[in-house]
Amino acid sequence: MIKEFRLPDLGEGLTESEILSWKVDVGDTVSLNQVIAEVETAKAVVELPSPFAGVIKELHEQPGSVVEVGKPIVSFEVADDAGGSPAEAAGLSEGLGGQPVETPKREPNLVGYGAVVEGSGRPVRRPRNFAQGQAAPVVQPAGGAAAEAAPVEAVPAETSPVETKATETKATETKPAERPRSTPPVRKLAKDLGLDLVQVPGTGPGGLITREDVLEFSGHAVEPATHVQGSASSGGPTAGERETRTPIKGVRKHTAAAMVQSAFTAPHATEFLTVDVTPSLELLAKLKDSRTFAGVKLTPLTLAAKALLIAVRRNPALNSRWDEENQEIVTFNYVNLGIAAATPRGLTVPNIKDADALPLPQLAQALTALAETARAGKTTPADLSGGTISITNIGVFGIDAGTPILNPGEAAILGLGAVRTMPWEYRGEVALRQVLTLSLSFDHRLVDGEQGSRFLADIGAILAEPGMVLTMV
Structure with a gap:
């Protein structure tokens, strides 16, 4: 029999994904959970496992296609008895008293996709809570495109026509409107x-x-989709072209939406602090020669991350979230440290879970692994979710300072500038010292100027004199 596999949600609540590549071709025999494709969500590249064991019958979408969740992407030819016992294959299961009863067959599915009733191609999800006396919607398998598009009606059980009419009238008067589905x-x-x-x-x-x-x-004009202009082989402009147009999708689309949401939702405030970090660089040189840090990559980012984690303990407001729906400030008692990473796919901010619990060697290793995974394009959606505070290292591009934009849902982000050799006041004289500028942006709803200033001053104090940690912990 032929089985269709529809693009799943992948557990991220996203509405579309781009097919990057197929790992199989028509006629290939595949096993259950074998990787058959790579798809790009708005957050990460995800390997898509096969939900069936069988033969690839048809690939419905080509690489580069942006597909809406729920649309068929591949068809399989599978054995008629695949996936269960003869009774299950016949659509029967054991009911009360051992009598066989007919049950809808369910296709394999991914996390977030939901169990699918055969023939409907759509997830069966738990209905929302309904008011007392109001019937829940009856979910019916769709018989085709027209049936899929038909609205599901809520009907009371076992009522007379008069009772039904009265109930419907009452429900019309009292039932609150359900919020439309949108992002x-x-x-x-x-x-x-x-x-x-x-x-x-x-x-x-x-x-x-x-x-x-x-x-x-x-009534606003909707711009039509524009094909990419330029060489199909090189990706660059062809001779004579005066402009190049690139579709906004994937990570770039997600980043743009997130930055607009952040900029126009959270009132940003930014502070700057220039610090003599010569002692920190001298400490790094000593640590690299230490047996404890043998084979561990140490950079100024490593010490800055540790300094931030220490400062958060003294200034917990910087590690919080504004809950608009419940009108609450959520203060986290853990730190999932986000690190902004420039990748070939665009800007991503994966985070290190429970970074505050890691000793310096393990924190350094986690930072290295995070960067390597991001550059390889293997960052998972889970790595990109749940961050509580972030760092962006603009110094690697030779930039001294900037105004970082908050990662949505976070209270603060620290920017690290480039380390430069500069004339600096040192012990009453002018000397050449290693100096960098810290930039701290924070959500002024959550963080007062005093709290932000103390947090930034703590980080600066640690980097200027690492021994100051003894006075803070």
Whole structure:
């Protein structure tokens, strides 16, 4: 029999992914969980395992295609009895008293995709909570495209026509409107345009309201998709072209949305501190000769990260989050340290989980592994989620200072400038010293100027004189 595999959500709540490459071809025999493709979400490159054992019958999408979640991407030819006992293959299971009852067959699925009833091609998810006396929606397998598009109706069980009519009238009067499905950037756009999303028809998967839906409903022009101009082989412009257009997708699209959300949601404040870090660099040289750090890569970022982790203990407001929905400030008692990484796919901010619990050698190793994984494009969605505070090292590009933009959901981000040899006041005289500038941006809703200043001063004090740690812990 033929089985279709639809693009899953991958557990990230994303609406689309790009097919980067196929690891199989039509006619190939594959085993269960064999990697069949690489797809790029808005956050990471993910290897897609096969949900079936069988033969590849058809590849529905080509590399480079951006596919909406829920659309078929590959078809398999599998054995009729694959995936269960004869009874299960026949759609029967044991009911009360041992009598066989018919049950819907479920296809294999990935995390976040949900169990799929055969024939529907759509996840069966737990219904939302309903008011007392209100029936939950009845989920029915779809019989085709028209059935998939049909709305699901909520009907009370075992009522007379009169009772049904009365109940429907009451439900119409009292039932609160369910919030339309959309993403945060789309809701922000609708709010900026003064639109009520309840009135906007959604054309995305499962009725999802897209940016294009909002723009079209508001009367704004929707720009048509533009093909990339330039050489298909080199990726660069061809002779005579005056401009190159590149579709906004993948990491670049996600980064842009995140930065706009951050810049227009959190009131940023930025402070700068220039520090003589000569003692820190001398300490690094000593540590590299130490047996404890043999084979461990040590950089100024290593010490800056450790200094930040120590300073967070003394200034916990910098390691918090603004919960708008519940009107609460969430202060984290752990630190998932994000490190901004420039990769071939664009800017990503993977984080080291529970970095505050790591001794310096393990922290250095974690930083090295994080950078290598990011450069190789193997950062997972889990590595990119759950950060609590971040560092961006602009010094590697020869930049002295900047104004970092907060990673959405975080209270602070520390920027490290380039270490430069400069004339500096030292013990009452002018001497050549190793100097760098720290840039700290923070969410002024969560962090007062005093708290931000003390935090930055603590980091500077540690880097200027590492022995100051003894007075802080």
